[in-house]
Structures are given as structure tokens and as C-alpha cells.
Amino acid sequence: MAVPKRKKSKSKSRKRRTHYNQTPPTLVHCSQCDEMKLPHHVCPNCGTYRGRQVIDVTEA
Amino acid sequence: MRHRKAGVKLNRTASHRKAMFRNMITSLFEHERIVTTQTKAKALRPLADKMITLAKRGDLHSRRQALAIITKKSITHKLFTDIKDRYINVSGGYTTLAKLGPRRGDGAPLAVISLIDLKEKAKKKKKTRKKAAAAPPTASKKEAAKAEEAPETKEDVSEPKVSEES
Numbered sequence: 114m115a116v117p118k119r120k121k122s123k124s125k126s127r128k129r130r131t132h133y134n135q136t137p138p139t140l141v142h143c144s145q146c147d148e149m150k151l152p153h154h155v156c157p158n159c160g161t162y163r164g165r166q167v168i169d170v171t172e173a
Numbered sequence: 174m175r176h177r178k179a180g181v182k183l184n185r186t187a188s189h190r191k192a193m194f195r196n197m198i199t200s201l202f203e204h205e206r207i208v209t210t211q212t213k214a215k216a217l218r219p220l221a222d223k224m225i226t227l228a229k230r231g232d233l234h235s236r237r238q239a240l241a242i243i244t245k246k247s248i249t250h251k252l253f254t255d256i257k258d259r260y261i262n263v264s265g266g267y268t269t270l271a272k273l274g275p276r277r278g279d280g281a282p283l284a285v286i287s288l289i290d291l292k293e294k295a296k297k298k299k300k301t302r303k304k305a306a307a308a309p310p311t312a313s314k315k316e317a318a319k320a321e322e323a324p325e326t327k328e329d330v331s332e333p334k335v336s337e338e339s
Contacts, residue, residue, distance in 0.1 A: 154272045155285070162271045167285055 181216045194220055199244045201268075202252050206287030211272060214286040218268050221288075225267045228257040259291060 140149040148158035155162040160170040183190060193213075198220050200207050209217070224242065227235040236253060243249045260267055266289070273283040 151272075151274055154274050157274065165271075167271045168273070 181212060183212065183216070195242055195244050198224060198242060199248050201286065201288070202243065202248050202256060203245070206285055208273065208283060208285050210276075211270075211282045211284040214270055214284040217286060218270075221268050221286075222265055224252060225256065225260055226265075228252045229260070231257065256288065259288075263289075263291065 139152055141152045142148070143150045143156040143159060143161070145161045145164070146156060146159040148156060150156045150158070155167045158170065160166055160168040183193075185193065194217065197207065197209065197213065197217050201217065201221060202224070207214075220242070224239055227239045231253060236249065239249050239252065240246065243252070268286055269289045271285045271287075273285060275281065276283050
């Protein structure tokens with residue numbers, strides 16, 4: 114069976130991993146309170162979604 | 174092959190899944206809104222619609238069919254007396270979903286599923302009609318953006334995405 118002859122150096126591994134990027138989450142402004150929130154999600158700040166009060170945020 | 178096998182398995186055995194949905198549907202009609210994972214919430218919708226359809230039929234047979242699913246007799250009674258009357262003029266789509274984002278702990282995407290509030294739905298209908306009327310002149314988007322105030326333009330950005338999803 115074919116096997117690697119040499120251990121991959123730290124440099125090689127690290128160079129390969131330079132393309133491992135994290136993408137920032139897409140965020141939109143809440144139409145009610147203008148906070149940043151996930152699109153298509155209830156706003157965690159004011160608890161509204163599409164003009165409707167969905168969750169009670171006063172408890173926090 | 175999975176062809177034409179509708180529904181989700183949710184990594185459960187058939188009996189586990191059935192029991193879970195029975196409990197969920199009972200809770201939904203008891204509390205009118207429940208928080209669960211998005212997948213479970215979506216899978217619950219057709220069952221909820223079927224229960225309300227049974228309630229609207231309202232005869233003894235359908236009541237027994239509902240009792241075979243709903244685990245509490247009192248909740249079946251509530252469904253056949255109180256909840257049914259709200260949806261006399263609606264045919265289907267009795268629930269609404271709102272996404273809450275990832276759960277702390279395991280990161281599972283959560284959602285609220287609730288029985289629709291018809292008053293709010295009527296309000297929204299007017300709103301969407303207005304929006305539909307305003308939408309066509311999108312070619313002159315820049316002009317519209319200029320005419321409207323700054324927060325209005327922000328709404329323009331977020332709102333169309335929301336409507337796509339529903």
C-alpha cells in the first residue's frame with residue numbers, strides 16, 4: 114500500500130490551513146428597534162418578528 | 174430509496190416519534206404556543222392542522238380520532254369547543270412559526286410554533302397588500318430610498334427576505 118514517506122512539516126500543515134476561514138454571520142437591522150439580528154429570526158432585543166411580539170424579553 | 178416517504182425521522186424509532194408528537198400536539202393545544210427545535214416545529218404543523226380539521230368536523234367519530242392522538246381528554250374538549258370556533262372561516266395553516274436562533278448548549282436552532290391569531294393575521298394581510306402595491310416600482314429603488322427616511326430604507330433591506338421565507 115502506498116504510504117507517505119515523510120511527516121508533513123508544521124509549515125506545510127499551516128500553509129494548507131491558511132484557507133480555513135470563518136465567515137461572519139449575516140446580520141440585519143431589526144425593523145422595530147434597529148438592533149442587529151439574524152435574518153428571518155425573532156429579534157432577541159425587542160422580541161418581535163414581522164411586527165408581531167413573539168417572545169417576552171422583559172424577564173431578562 | 175426514500176422516494177415519496179414524507180416526514181422526518183428525527184433519529185427516533187417509530188414509537189418514540191409517535192409518542193413525542195402526541196405529547197407535542199397536546200402541549201401545543203394546551204399552551205397555544207410552544208418552543209422547540211425548528212425541525213420538530215415544522216414536522217408538527219401538518220399534525221396540528223389535521224387535529225383542527227377533525228375538530229371542525231366535530232362528530233363523535235372525529236372526536237375519538239382526535240383522542241387517539243391527544244393525550245389529555247380535557248385538551249381534546251378545549252380543541253373541539255374553544256379552538257375550533259376561531260378557525261371556522263380558515264382552511265388550513267393554523268399555526269405559525271418564528272425562528273429564535275441557536276439554543277445555548279447544543280446550538281440547535283429553536284423556533285416558536287403557535288396557533289395563529291386571526292386578528293393579527295388580518296392586520297398583516299392589509300400590510301402585505303400595501304407592500305405588494307408598493308413593490309412593483311423597484312426599478313426606481315434609489316428614488317424611493319431618497320424619498321423615504323433612513324429607517325425606512327433599512328426596513329426595505331430586511332423585509333423582502335422575510336417574505337421570501339414564508
